[in-house]
Amino acid sequence: MPDYERSLHDTFFDLVRVPSPSLSEREVAKVVARKIRALGFEPLEDGAGEAIGGNCGNLVVKVPGSGSGPRILMAAHIDTVEKKGDPAAVPVVDGNWVSRDGGGILGADDKSGVAILLELLGRLRGREARHGDLLFAFTVAEEIECLGAAELDPDLFAGFDAGVVLDYSRPDEIVVAAPTKVAFRMEFNGVAGHAAAPERRINAAHVLAKTIARLPIGRLDPYTTSNIGIIRAGAAINVIPGSAYAEYEIRSHRKDVLDFHVHRIIGIIEGTVRENRIFAFGKDGGGFGDSVATGTEAPISSSVDVDVEVSYEGYRLDESSAPVRLLVSAVEKAGQTPGIITAQGGSDANILNRRNLPTAVLGCGMYGAHSDGERANLADMQNALETLTAMVMG
Numbered sequence: 001m002p003d004y005e006r007s008l009h010d011t012f013f014d015l016v017r018v019p020s021p022s023l024s025e026r027e028v029a030k031v032v033a034r035k036i037r038a039l040g041f042e043p044l045e046d047g048a049g050e051a052i053g054g055n056c057g058n059l060v061v062k063v064p065g066s067g068s069g070p071r072i073l074m075a076a077h078i079d080t081v082e083k084k085g086d087p088a089a090v091p092v093v094d095g096n097w098v099s100r101d102g103g104g105i106l107g108a109d110d111k112s113g114v115a116i117l118l119e120l121l122g123r124l125r126g127r128e129a130r131h132g133d134l135l136f137a138f139t140v141a142e143e144i145e146c147l148g149a150a151e152l153d154p155d156l157f158a159g160f161d162a163g164v165v166l167d168y169s170r171p172d173e174i175v176v177a178a179p180t181k182v183a184f185r186m187e188f189n190g191v192a193g194h195a196a197a198p199e200r201r202i203n204a205a206h207v208l209a210k211t212i213a214r215l216p217i218g219r220l221d222p223y224t225t226s227n228i229g230i231i232r233a234g235a236a237i238n239v240i241p242g243s244a245y246a247e248y249e250i251r252s253h254r255k256d257v258l259d260f261h262v263h264r265i266i267g268i269i270e271g272t273v274r275e276n277r278i279f280a281f282g283k284d285g286g287g288f289g290d291s292v293a294t295g296t297e298a299p300i301s302s303s304v305d306v307d308v309e310v311s312y313e314g315y316r317l318d319e320s321s322a323p324v325r326l327l328v329s330a331v332e333k334a335g336q337t338p339g340i341i342t343a344q345g346g347s348d349a350n351i352l353n354r355r356n357l358p359t360a361v362l363g364c365g366m367y368g369a370h371s372d373g374e375r376a377n378l379a380d381m382q383n384a385l386e387t388l389t390a391m392v393m394g
């Protein structure tokens with residue numbers, strides 16, 4: 001006798017078998033919409049797809065209540081970190097665990113949450129509405145800075161009491177805080193040329209490397225981490241790259257600490273690039289084989305264009321806030337001991353909190369998200385479903 005319902009298993013399998021990389025969610029959205037209709041509800045698709053350059057919008061389902069009980073938005077994202085063109089995952093079960101045959105991204109992040117919300121809709125079907133108004137949101141493009149959630153129409157949840165996002169691991173864990181993340185996109189400009197004629201050339205890849213070597217990387221303090229994630233430069237070994245590109249991020253639970261670092265980082269980047277101007281002295285090398293050419297002595301310099309953007313704003317919920325109170329009591333009703341967690345990653349909850357809907361995250365049985373060993377635990381998914389059922393139906 002498994003520790004989960006067969007229909008939860010089947011729904012989850014139907015979802016993970018359909019690839020849905022960010023901005024290409026259409027095929028899985030069709031599966032989700034078909035299931036919603038089969039349960040007797042009508043999904044609405046918003047214009048997020050068009051707005052963010054994807055092929056699909058957010059799907060939302062309104063479930064009107066009788067007027068009593070809290071009004072709650074529940075969300076899970078239908079996109080995954082799979083690459084476009086990846087073959088469909090073949091899920092395999094071992095006890096309560098599901099993984100991808102051969103390893104790799106299963107899509108449990110966040111199809112475990114999507115499956116749970118669909119099962120909850122099934123439980124609400126035909127029930128006398130003893131709950132308050134509910135909104136189910138199946139969002140797109142969460143994995144690329146939560147672009148889909150940012151497009152949700154705020155009128156859909158105006159006056160709501162709480163948001164609950166299913167996008168974490170253990171079903172007894174409630175995420176009440178997440179960091180603010182700032183992204184740096186750096187375009188280094190040098191002067192391109194032949195490797196054998198380096199006079200009056202500036203190697204943009206070298207400027208980039210020296211800059212990155214000075215940036216703080218890793219854990220900076222208990223609240224703050226940073227990372228260099230992308231470096232791109234160069235086309236051939238005998239060409240001095242005239243441009244180079246890097247993406248760097250820093251995230252922190254403390255706004256003051258983050259502001260301090262962001263200013264410092266901008267100073268490091270601009271200061272390093274300024275120093276490299278001294279490498280530009282010398283006569284113009286011209287083309288290869290033309291090293292005796294005497295060109296202009298006009299000063300040349302490297303430069304950098306830095307785009308600094310807040311990817312998402314952090315949040316910290318009070319233990320007395322509606323989503324935390326609702327989830328703590330629901331986890332207990334479902335027979336578990338709630339844990340209050342601070343997350344290091346962002347989610348749609350960052351966006352919803354920013355948009356004045358107090359929103360917490362509940363774990364939904366996914367483990368090893370974004371890794372080759374990503375797995376889902378069906379018993380944990382079942383527990384999350386029981387928690388949401390207790391929260392909504394009392």
Ligand SMILES: [Zn+2]
Nearest residue numbers: 109110142167
């Ligand atoms: Zn996720």
